[in-house]
Amino acid sequence: MxxxxxxxxxxxxxxxxxxxxxxxxxxxxxxxxxxxxxxxxxxxxxxxxxxxxxxxxxxxxxxxxxxxxxxxxxxxxxxxxxxxxxxxxxxxxxxxxxxxxxxxxxxxxxxxxxxxxxxxxxxxxxxxxxxxxxxxxxxxxxxxxxxTPIVPRLAERLPASIVQMQSSEYRSADTLPEGAVLVVGSGQSGAQIAEDLHLAGRKVVLAVGEAPRCARFYRGRDVVDWLADMGYYDMPVEQHPLREGVRDNTNHYVTGRDGGRDIDLRRFAAEGMELYGRLDDLRDGALQFAPNLIDNLKAADDTYNRINAGIDAYIEKNGLSAPPPSRYEPVWQPAGERTTLDVAASGIGSVIWCIGFRxxxxxxxxxxxxxxxxxxxxxxxxxxxxxxxxxxxxxxxxxxxxxxxxxxxxxxxxxxxxxxxxxxxxxxxxxxx
The missing domain is CATH 3.50.50.60 (FAD/NAD(P)-binding domain)
Known part of the structure; x- marks a missing residue:
């Protein structure tokens, strides 16, 4: 009943x-x-x-x-x-x-x-x-x-001592074993879970994907408020520039936590989070990452600035009063692409797969x-x-x-x-x- x-x-x-x-x-x-x-x-x-x-x-x-x-x-x-x-x-x-x-x-x-x-x-x-x-x-x-949660076959080859879970199973940092946490995927769930762990003081290794990001607030308002006024949320799929292709897009990462703010992976990196590119393989006890971290971070920032530029154009076209425009400039840059990480030496005790569902x-x-x-x-x-x-x-x-x-x-x-x-x-x- x-x-x-x-x-x-x-x-x-x-x-x-x-x-x-x-x-x-x-x-x-x-x-x-x-x-x-x-x-x-x-x-x-x-x-x-x-x-x-x-x-x-x-x-x-x-x-x-x-x-x-x-x-x-x-x-x-x-x-x-x-x-x-x-x-x-x-x-x-x-x-x-x-x-x-x-x-x-x-x-x-x-x-x-x-x-x-x-x-x-x-x-x-x-x-x-x-x-x-x-x-x-x-x-x-x-x-x-x-x-169906997406977990790659690679997961089967990780040491049995490492606790693995999908994003829907994660609850809090306190429920994970000691050690660093590898978060795979930087979409909405991955970025927010990485933030949650980071704020809890956990060592986080984040495999960064191609997810875009957007600002939380811009020119005095929530970006969602601007986009609503601009009619974006009323746009039918057949009028979107990507047409049905937009259904395959990954959601922009941002957060409403603590009143709302941007999620800036570069800032997290400056504070100690370890960022890598896409996770591709495990060979001889070492995780293998694609050399695309720099490109992925830049693409996310470009989307961030492009959305804000659209808001700028809307404000100018309609003669609206708002604080002055700005442009995001990176607060941290990778020294280079790191493509391997020794599992044992890294101290990874858990992995959270945040790469979506089928x-x-x-x-x-x-x-x-x-x-x-x-x-x-x-x-x-x-x-x-x-x-x-x-x-x-x-x-x-x-x-x-x-x-x-x-x-x-x-x-x-x-x-x-x-x-x-x-x-x-x-x-x-x-x-x-």
Whole structure:
């Protein structure tokens, strides 16, 4: 039995037919349920763990939002606190989500995994789960795109004495054994975890990837506020210069910690963090790194300055009053490229893999996936009638996989479902005349 409102038991749901089954009970799935309830459409949300469990179980202790609180705009549940330009910490995020869960009061079947989705010749979907089989006219896949943690085979060759974990398993510096910590990857999670360890006084070795970075504040405001005014967050994917290619981009690293600030890996290096390029191999007891640290740091800084230059242009074009512009200049430079690190001599006691996740939609039997395993869709609507996706990065806009844009996407998908159901009723009535 769920601890959340409106629980559904396997016994009460088993074998039933629904107009819509939603696979996934995170903020995306619950947002779909919100609009389905408004439309009076019967449905079931199926969640393999508990609703919004990722926020509770796969975030480190000091985790906080990297976008300001005002962007928390789940449907019917905008941010209600007194710090719209602050950054909610983990416990505050959970409180926010708990309020949303209670408000939506979705029909949820928890601790139930969807194992197979297939559309029959009659257009009805069979949805097999660990709690039995259901049928539905429409299926909305709201399980996100981050399913299988990426850990390279190289991990198998590290000494057994080294503790290894994926970023979703990290909680705090205190939970790691003594010794230096190797963090592999410098995207949002990697950069923030490296910062968390660094602030805790741990020796950190960071394998720096190609992730870009951005400023937290620029010319008197949060960069997110500027970009919102510039319309960036309303830009649909088909208008982005990269088109669908933007979905493959790594998120910019920045932090909301302690009121928000830049993450400057160069400054960390000046304070003792060891930076290397991309981790490539392990040979004869030594880690092998690509000689691309200098290029990776420069590329991240170039993106930082390019975003700020765009803000400068916007301010000038609109005649706005703001503090003067500035340009980031490196506070530290590598003396050269270091490409090897002896594992034993380095004192590394733990490794945190922060190189992302792979999607796993193998349970969906439908011809909608490309060669990389991602679904082909237009704003979440696939070429297969009755099958939809939601909550994926850049499904429609930048905010599609975030609190800020999920409402718009869920409303759109549910409107398509409602129209399809109404058309079916009208066709049935016409045929019966």
């Amino acid at each position: 769920s601890n959340h409102p409106n629980p559904t038991t396997a016994d009460s749901a088993a074998g039933r037919h629904y107009s819509v089954i939603v696979a996934g009970g995170g903020q995306a799935g619950l947002s779909v349920s919100y609009y389905l309830k408004q439309a009076g459409i019967d449905h079931l949300v199926v969640e393999k763990n508990t609703v919004t469990h990722t926020w509770r179980e796969q975030r480190w202790d000091a985790f906080c939002l990297v976008t300001p609180n005002w962007q928390c705009a789940l449907p019917g549940w905008p941010y209600r606190g007194d710090d719209p330009h602050g950054f909610m910490k983990k416990d505050e995020i959970i409180d926010y989500l708990d309020g949303f869960i209670a408000m939506v009061d979705a029909p949820v079947l928890e601790h139930t995994a969807v194992t197979r989705v297939k559309r029959g010749a009659d257009g009805v979907y069979t949805v097999a789960t660990t709690a039995g089989q259901f049928t539905a006219d429409h299926v909305v896949v709201a399980s996100g795109g981050y399913h 999607p796993d939609f193998s349970w969906i039997d439908a011809p909608v996936f490309n060669g990389r395993g991602y679904p082909e869709h237009a704003r979440g609507v696939t070429p297969v009638e009755g099958l939809y996706f939601i909550g994926l990065p850049w499904l429609h806009t930048w905010g599609s996989g975030r609190f800020s844009g999920i409402a718009r996407d869920a409303d759109y998908v549910v409107a398509r479902i409602r129209n399809a159901l109404q058309a079916r009723v009208a066709a049935t009535e016409t045929a019966g005349v």
